[in-house]
Amino acid sequence: MNRSLIGELVLKDWRLYRPMILSCMVAGAGALALSQWGNEPTLVVGAVAFFIAIIMAATMLPLAGILTERKNKHLAFLMSLPITFLEYTTAKLISTLLIFLVPWFTLVTLAISVIGFRNFVPHGVIPMTLILCGLPFVGMCIMIAAALVGESEGWAIAANVFCQSSYGLTWYFLNRIPVLHNNASKPKPVWDPLTLNILGGELVLILVILALTYFLQSRKRDFVF
Template sequence: MSRITKTLILKDIKLNLSPIILYLLLGIFSLWLLTSSQLGVFNTGAVILISMVIISGIHMITTTVTTERNDQVLPFVMSLPISFVQYTHAKICANFAVFLSFWLILLVGLMWVIFGQPQVPDGMAIFTLILMLEMLVMFTLLLSVALVSESQNITVVVMSITNIGLSLFMFWLSGFEAINSFMQTEQVVWNSTAITFVAVELLLVVVLLALTYLIQARKKDFI
């Protein structure tokens, strides 16, 4: 990794650290709400947590990729001795370093709530993990689109579609009997349906990143 690439990564991380910490604090607050036995408070916590995961990802991608294009920072960056692949690598490393850390902290917090609170059935762990992985896939897709298209309009359209799609995905996922039948029980069952969902989501993340690098490597100049 070149010195310029490392500098770009550190720059993106430092510039976004303060707002991401704020989102994380709100996410931790939502975990506290999830410990409540009151359904209304629990649901509020779930909404806040999902919102913080989505917002943190959008914030990172917007400030590190699309805003740079609009503010004419991208032409300056590409005037440096750096290739599109190195630029792409810097953006992916910075975004994943921040978002994945954020995501993992809240995922661990969710597992603590599920297995540590008697009012929350352990069977929710599988549904929760699949849902969190889906948001990781959404983040990866959005980052890939922003990097490849270099267009704020296209990125916003994909962002809107994925946010709507997440709600539909939740209903679709809960409709699978192999998932739904264990959600309100104390059993954590890794059946073929659950394993398939997790495997496909992880594969999608890898494929999206690979395609992004492949497309960026073929670029000769920025749009």
């Protein structure tokens, strides 16, 4: 593996998409601030806006970093560099994940801190918050896979539509699970087996999607750009 050049590609993406990430972080922090205003409507609006900020980061990164790069014909330029197709894939997986982790980790930590310190909502909501924040992470991995493996705008858009419509549905069904629903209103976080299984499931799903993406890319013989 050509580590130095993979590092250069990751740094390049970081420099290019830093403003985008920063704006998502500011939006997410603003949404959290709004949720602390003191009444229920602002709490709901703030919470929804907070998740939208995370979803924005999860959507924009694969679209800008992979799809737009292909659509705007930057790939020919990148592939003229001394890298292989698989090294490009590795660089894209690393950069998209690392760059996404910056706003994701910051906003999730901020949200849990706010819930923990402000006592505005029951602390029992923390596990559910983590589960919900994990969904855009899984969605982003699906979009990375579609954009890289599908090599077309159509697949990436289809994956995007699928993810966007799945978030609402998944939230709805999670909220209808009695154990999770009841735990959310408790004064302390409850880490019951179901919660841990769902969180573990999200993590496994992320790893499987990324590994599958890498495997499928490694099987390709021709690089289309």
